[in-house]
Amino acid sequence: MNAKDEILQRVRKALADVKETDPALDVPVAWRYEQPTAMDDVIGRFVERVEDYKATVVRVGGSEAEIAQAVVDGLTSIEAKDAILPVGLPAAWRSAVEAAGITILSDEPQLTNDQLNAAGAVVTAARVGAAESGTIMLDHADDQGRRALSLVPDAHICVVRTDQVVSDIPEAVGRLQDSVKQQQPITWISGPSATSDIELSRVEGVHGPRTLYVVVAG
Amino acid sequence: MTNETGEIRSTQRTQLNLVTKNNHGTARLTPAPPQGELVDSPLFPDAAKRELANPVQRKNLHHAMSTIRAKRTRVTAELENWEELRSAGEAIKNRVGRHLDDYLVQLEENLTKAGTTVHWARDAKEANEIIVGLVKGKLGPEDLPEVVKVKSMVTQEIDMNEALEANGVAAWETDLAELIVQMGHDRPSHILVPAIHRNRSEVREIFLEEMGNYGKAAPEDLDTEPKNLAAASRAHLREKFMRAHVAISGANFAVAETGTLCVVESEGNGRMCLTLADTLISVVGIEKIVPTFADLEVFLQLLPRSSTAERMNPYTSLWTGPREGDGPQEMHVVLIDNGRTDVLADEVGREALRCIRCSACINVCPVYEKVGGHAYGSVYPGPIGAVLTPQLRSMKNPVDRSLPFASSLCGACNDVCPVKIPLMELLIHERHKAVEAKKQRKSYNVHFEPIAMKATSVMFGNGKLWGAALGAETKVGGKVLGRFFDHIGPIPGPLNRWTGARDVPMVPTQSFRAWWDEREKNNGNKAKGDQK
Ligand code: SF4
Numbered sequence: 106m107n108a109k110d111e112i113l114q115r116v117r118k119a120l121a122d123v124k125e126t127d128p129a130l131d132v133p134v135a136w137r138y139e140q141p142t143a144m145d146d147v148i149g150r151f152v153e154r155v156e157d158y159k160a161t162v163v164r165v166g167g168s169e170a171e172i173a174q175a176v177v178d179g180l181t182s183i184e185a186k187d188a189i190l191p192v193g194l195p196a197a198w199r200s201a202v203e204a205a206g207i208t209i210l211s212d213e214p215q216l217t218n219d220q221l222n223a224a225g226a227v228v229t230a231a232r233v234g235a236a237e238s239g240t241i242m243l244d245h246a247d248d249q250g251r252r253a254l255s256l257v258p259d260a261h262i263c264v265v266r267t268d269q270v271v272s273d274i275p276e277a278v279g280r281l282q283d284s285v286k287q288q289q290p291i292t293w294i295s296g297p298s299a300t301s302d303i304e305l306s307r308v309e310g311v312h313g314p315r316t317l318y319v320v321v322a323g
Numbered sequence: 324m325t326n327e328t329g330e331i332r333s334t335q336r337t338q339l340n341l342v343t344k345n346n347h348g349t350a351r352l353t354p355a356p357p358q359g360e361l362v363d364s365p366l367f368p369d370a371a372k373r374e375l376a377n378p379v380q381r382k383n384l385h386h387a388m389s390t391i392r393a394k395r396t397r398v399t400a401e402l403e404n405w406e407e408l409r410s411a412g413e414a415i416k417n418r419v420g421r422h423l424d425d426y427l428v429q430l431e432e433n434l435t436k437a438g439t440t441v442h443w444a445r446d447a448k449e450a451n452e453i454i455v456g457l458v459k460g461k462l463g464p465e466d467l468p469e470v471v472k473v474k475s476m477v478t479q480e481i482d483m484n485e486a487l488e489a490n491g492v493a494a495w496e497t498d499l500a501e502l503i504v505q506m507g508h509d510r511p512s513h514i515l516v517p518a519i520h521r522n523r524s525e526v527r528e529i530f531l532e533e534m535g536n537y538g539k540a541a542p543e544d545l546d547t548e549p550k551n552l553a554a555a556s557r558a559h560l561r562e563k564f565m566r567a568h569v570a571i572s573g574a575n576f577a578v579a580e581t582g583t584l585c586v587v588e589s590e591g592n593g594r595m596c597l598t599l600a601d602t603l604i605s606v607v608g609i610e611k612i613v614p615t616f617a618d619l620e621v622f623l624q625l626l627p628r629s630s631t632a633e634r635m636n637p638y639t640s641l642w643t644g645p646r647e648g649d650g651p652q653e654m655h656v657v658l659i660d661n662g663r664t665d666v667l668a669d670e671v672g673r674e675a676l677r678c679i680r681c682s683a684c685i686n687v688c689p690v691y692e693k694v695g696g697h698a699y700g701s702v703y704p705g706p707i708g709a710v711l712t713p714q715l716r717s718m719k720n721p722v723d724r725s726l727p728f729a730s731s732l733c734g735a736c737n738d739v740c741p742v743k744i745p746l747m748e749l750l751i752h753e754r755h756k757a758v759e760a761k762k763q764r765k766s767y768n769v770h771f772e773p774i775a776m777k778a779t780s781v782m783f784g785n786g787k788l789w790g791a792a793l794g795a796e797t798k799v800g801g802k803v804l805g806r807f808f809d810h811i812g813p814i815p816g817p818l819n820r821w822t823g824a825r826d827v828p829m830v831p832t833q834s835f836r837a838w839w840d841e842r843e844k845n846n847g848n849k850a851k852g853d854q855k
Contacts, residue, residue, distance in 0.1 A: 108443035109431075112609065112660045116424045119668035123421045128614070132418035136411035138617045154634065215648070218565045218599060238624075238635040251649035252598045252640075256591060274635075278620040285581050285616050288437055290646055293623075293639035298591040301631065302500035302516055303523050303549040305387045311499060311553050312560065313591025313638060 139279035142272040147236045151270045152321055154239025158296020159309055160317040167323035172264055173201035176228055179262040179318040180207050185225030188262070189216070189254055193247025194230065202228070212250055221257035227314075228262045229255050232291075233280045234321075237273035241265055241294045241319065244284035252290055260316040263294070267323030343536050345508040352468070352493035353484065354508050354533060367725040370698035380520045380695050387519050388692045394632035395683060395739070401634070402624065411621045413743040416677035419579075419612050420667060426579045426612045427658070433582030437644025439654040447481035450659050454483060454571070454604060455490045457655055461569050461602045462492070471563055471600065473586060473593040474498035475573025476514055476680055477608050477659060479702040480715075483571070494571070495563050497592035499556050506533040512696030514703060515630050515682040520695050523547040534559050560592065570600035570651070574607045575679070576622060577656075580615040583643040584656070587626060587636050597640050603651035608659050610676040622679060625741035630681035662715035671752045675711045677742040684736035684746055690729055699726060706736040706746040713753050718760045727753035 106114070125131035144150050152162050163178070165171045176198050180188055187208035190199055202209055210216065210224055230248035231241050241263055243249045255261050271277050281291055298313030309315060340350030347355055374380065399405050419426050431441045442457075444450035458470055468491050472478065484494040484505075496505040503518035504511050507529040511517030518526070530541040530552065539562055541555040572593065576585040584605055586593050597603060613622060619641075627636045645652050667673050685691050685705030696704035700722040701712035709730055713723040727750050736746040 108445050108449060111445055112443055112658070112664065113424050113427065115660065115664035116427065116609075116667065119664050119673075120421060120423065122670055126422075128418045128422040128425065131421055132414055134411055134414040134418065136407070136414075136621065138620060157634075158637070222561070222565065235635075238627075240635045245646075245649060252594065253650075256594050256598055274624050275620040278617060278623070282616060285583055285641070285643060288643040288646060290643070290649060291641040292594070293635070293641075295633075295635035295637050297637070298589070299637050300499045300549075300553055300590045302498070302503070302518060303521075303526055303552055304383070305390050305516065305519075306549050308549045308553045311557055311590035311592065312497075312564070312595050 139275050141276050142237055144236065144272055147272055148267050148270055148321065150272075151234050151236035151239060151265075154236060155241070155296070155319050158239060158299075158317070160296050160319055162319045162321060164321045167266065169195050169197040170201075172320060172322045173198045175320040175322070176262055176264065177201050177205045177207070179320065180226055180228070181205065183226060183260050183316055183318070185260060187225045189221070189224050189227040189250070189258065191229060191248055191250030191254060193249070194228065198228065212254060215251075218253070218257065221253055224258040226260035226262055226316075227254050227258045229264070231263055231265045231269060232284065233277045234265045234270035235272070235274050235277040236270055239295055240274070240277070242277060242281060243292045243294070244281065244289045245292070246284075246289065252292060255292065255294075256313055259310075259314055260318065261294075261297075261314040262318045262320065264320045264322055267321060270321075341536055343533070345533075351488065352491070353488055353495070353537065354505055356485070356508060356510060367698055367700070367722070367729045370700060371694040371729070374694045374698045377695075379522065379525075381693065383520055383522050384692050384695055387516070388686055391632055391686050395629065395686070398628045398632050398634060402628070408621060408625055409741055409743050412625050412679075412741055413677060415613060415618050415621060416679075416742050419614060420610065420673055420676050423609065423612070423667065426614060427609060429579040430577055430582065430612055431658070433579065434577075434644070434656055435582075437582040439582065439644045439656050442655060442657045444657055444659045444661070446661050447659075450481050450606065450657055450661065451483055451486035453657050454606065455486055455492070457602075457604055458487065458492055458569050458571075459490065461653075466568050467493075467566065469493040469495060469563070469567075470569045470571050471495050471497050471560075471567040471596045472501075473570070473572035473588070473596045474501050474517075475571070475606060476702060477573050477606050477661075478571065479511060481606075481659070481661060483606070495560070497560050497564070497596060498588070499553060499590060499592075502556055502560070503529060506530065506537075510697060511702065512704065513682065513685060514680055514705075515685075517696075520697075523549060523552065526552050530555050530559075538562060560595075564592075564595040564599055567596065567600045569602045569604065570596035571604045571606065572596060574605050574611055574656075575626065576613050576619060577607050577611045578614075578616050578619070579612050581643055583616060583641055585619065585623075586640045587623070587638075588640075589631065589637045591638055594638055594640055597642065598650045600651050602653040602655070604655045604657065606657045606659060608661070609663050610678075626679055626681055629679075629683040629739065629741040662717065665717060666711070666714040669714065672710075672714050672749060674744050675707065675714060675749055677744055678707050678711065679742060680707075681741055683739040683741065684744075687735040687739050688730070689733060689735070690731055694729075699729065701726070706730060706750070707744070710744075710746055710749040710753055713757065718757060724757040724760055727751075727757050 155162050163175055165175045187210050189210045232244040233242040297309050297317040298311050299309050300311045301307050342350050434441050442453045472494055487494045496502050500516050500518040503526050513519040524547050527547045534541045539559045574584040575587045627633050645654050666676055684707050688705045691705040699708045701708050703711050709726045713726050716723045718724050730750050732747055734747050
């Protein structure tokens with residue numbers, strides 16, 4: 106018998122006591138999915154929680170010009186000489202970055218790992234923000250780029266729009282359903298890379314970007 | 324061949340078979356673990372005695388455990404619906420366990436649909452054969468014979484690294500703690516922070532001595548600052564990430580409905596492996612399934628708060644098969660039984676399969692805190708290890724039969740488990756099984772269980788006594804633990820007289836439970852005071 110059949114047979118034998126064949130009837134789950142968590146100020150909570158992770162957070166209005174300026178400010182604050190901008194980002198951001206004298210690196214054709222490693226920063230949009238846990242979720246659509254872009258460079262400037270921010274994980278997972286169905290990879294980011302492996306003392310920055318600069322727009 | 328640096332570029336180092344001081348005189352691609360198999364470890368009481376004799380480890384553990392316990396209590400209290408979340412987690416996992424055949428079939432179907440190749444492995448040997456075969460098939464003659472790894476319990480369980488090493492492939496741990504363990508020729512002692520038994524100066528020494536043997540050396544002026552130690556690991560590992568062709572991961576969750584895998588981590592080493600390699604092999608225990616993507620809203624709240632005591636871990640990766648132009652273009656999943664169906668067959672014991680490996684039960688366990696993870700002779704230490712390991716390994720060896728006794732039955736683990744595994748009840752259930760197993764094996768020569776059973780009932784039947792003993796002082800508490808197993812020599816003070824002749828009644832002051840609660844409260848307050 107092949108391994109699959111044998112394992113399934115073992116499972117069925119082990120579960121001889123289970124008579125109900127419908128999993129939902131057999132074990133009801135008392136849980137309502139996608140429930141919002143009550144809070145007075147969702148955006149305020151999001152900002153506070155992301156800051157808790159020692160990320161820098163700035164709030165700006167929703168116009169492209171304001172966002173573009175905030176992106177440039179972010180890049181300037183870390184003294185980035187160049188930055189990767191995924192193709193799907195608004196043209197206004199590109200021209201502002203260029204006007205500030207920062208070289209734009211294109212990922213088409215794809216940059217090599219070494220080029221990513223040498224890049225000063227990456228700028229991306231986001232898909233969802235979860236306030237309670239302070240989590241930013243990327244689904245790597247065109248305005249966020251492939252996964253390596255927001256991973257290898259040492260600084261990540263991430264723009265989250267206020268209409269993307271929800272109360273907590275349940276609502277956020279609901280908003281990611283479509284991306285999963287389209288088989289897009291998803292990355293959740295809660296603060297910069299960190300470790301607590303040495304005496305449980307927290308150190309920011311191991312392999313992922315050491316600097317996370319979040320622009321909350323709208 | 325020696326570990327002379329010469330002109331050899333560090334990137335070529337894995338082509339060398341090194342004989343270093345700690346490799347027991349054998350040529351190896353990776354640092355050798357300690358000699359002997361894990362399961363050959365001494366019985367828990369003997370191992371406990373050895374570990375108790377290590378005051379540095381005890382101090383490291385005490386510090387780490389009290390910090391994380393206080394933090395966990397705070398961050399779980401933040402969620403008003405924490406108890407409902409736990410019940411939901413429990414129910415969802417029960418649903419999976421009780422219909423595992425359906426969910427396995429559904430998972431395979433959706434993984435395949437997403438473009439992932441699925442393999443099945445009955446046991447560790449079969450799993451390793453599959454993995455070694457896949458790796459060797461992917462590495463060309465020009466490639467370095469190596470893989471990068473995301474921390475994964477199941478690959479520890481099947482001893483995959485050693486199987487790869489035996490087949491000429493170096494498996495590099497990339498999680499900082501796992502790296503410390505690997506470079507230290509050591510074994511993990513905790514499922515979440517495997518190097519928790521090491522302090523910063525030990526880490527510094529390990530890095531200085533070993534990194535240069537296997538790639539980029541640690542800077543000569545490396546100090547003991549965790550920040551700088553982490554930077555040394557970043558530099559050392561980056562060259563390995565950049566050139567990796569094959570990566571191996573586990574999975575925290577596998578979604579049956581969509582064929583999505585989920586890895587939860589902090590450092591970004593996981594993302595590096597999951598993203599930069601050409602081929603990704605994910606090794607997944609068959610109990611890791613959740614039915615739907617929506618179910619992740621439950622587990623991705625329960626897991627980080629219970630394990631690292633954070634609102635959310637820094638990085639969570641979710642992927643549904645390969646995606647053109649992004650990440651590995653070839654993906655494999657190896658679904659592993661390795662004893663899990665035996666656990667499932669025990670209607671009581673199967674509750675342990677709900678475990679999401681958060682380590683909360685380990686972090687509150689007073690026995691673990693005294694003896695550390697190595698004493699358990701298993702990759703799963705603490706209460707969950709004491710319950711799960713004997714079930715996975717079928718109590719064939721005395722180590723496994725001793726494990727259900729490695730507990731004070733104080734119940735702290737029951738309270739913290741995010742999926743409501745009744746660890747205490749399961750420990751008692753396993754104790755019973757161990758005694759039965761003993762009865763059936765006349766040849767079994769250590770009269771251990773009956774002694775332990777008696778000692779536990781006397782000792783823990785009188786919670787006050789145990790509480791007073793543990794509370795007295797770390798050292799005494801540790802020795803009491805040993806003494807109660809009747810394997811460690813006499814202890815000083817009044818307890819000695821109690822355990823020796825029982826002629827002097829102890830003056831109990833508090834029940835163990837009350838003492839524990841108070842101690843936690845004090846720890847909590849202290850930790851709060853330390854907060855920024
Ligand atoms: S048994 Fe429960 S508390 Fe222990 S590691 Fe598993 S899930 Fe966590």
